Ligand SMILES: [Fe+2]
Ligand SMILES: [Fe+2]
């Protein structure tokens with residue numbers, strides 16, 4: 001199999017990891033705080049590591065990690081139904097990885113896919129147990145139908161955070177500047193936290209988070225990446241500042257201010273890296 005075909009297969013796997021991450025996070029957010037939400041989020045974190053490994057190999061092979069989202073099953077009204085759908089998603093991943101392990105001969109890639117497959121097998125077992133656990137614990141969908149201006153601000157913010165997570169991850173995979181890579185990875189993790197805080201706030205405030213993204217910047221030159229990243233950070237720092245003034249709820253106000261200050265920190269960090277990159 002030629003490199004191009006391998007990259008295509010790995011990108012399909014990567015897209016499905018992306019789909020799984022969002023499906024599991026959505027379920028975790030909708031359950032609110034608690035052991036099962038934590039466990040589900042833990043599985044999402046495993047999938048993030050898988051996505052990361054796949055992206056690194058794709059770049060090593062000379063490809064670009066896909067930004068498309070793969071298979072998902074967001075159906076189901078109850079927690080046991082969701083957990084059943086998560087079992088189903090793992091089944092899909094297990095058969096795809098088994099197939100790709102057969103098709104790809106490169107020993108290093110084969111080994112990595114087998115390693116991921118082991119995780120997926122254990123996720124499947126975990127979700128199967130969670131179907132039963134969700135039934136006995138009587139866990140419920142905690143999301144509501146709140147749709148006021150605060151809910152709309154939260155929706156915007158969640159969508160923004162999701163988009164920059166993808167953007168900074170893409171940039172971190174594609175840059176050849178080690179410091180930029182490090183910082184982009186770090187700030188992507190911070191943006192992921194923002195997404196989680198906002199989504200949890202949405203659920204506890206009686207809303208239902210919509211986890212959708214818009215097209216991220218896909219610059220391939222480090223200075224272009226950093227300029228795009230700084231530009232978006234400046235815009236959103238402004239917007240969070242505005243939002244913090246518009247809400248009356250003290251918790252929400254504090255959250256917006258905290259995120260705003262994180263975004264300001266990102267601006268400074270990216271500016272430093274950009275300056276060094278331009279003076280190289
Ligand atoms: Fe995975
Ligand atoms: Fe999995």
Ligand SMILES: [Fe+2]
Pocket residue numbers: 161190191194259263
């Ligand atoms: Fe953020």
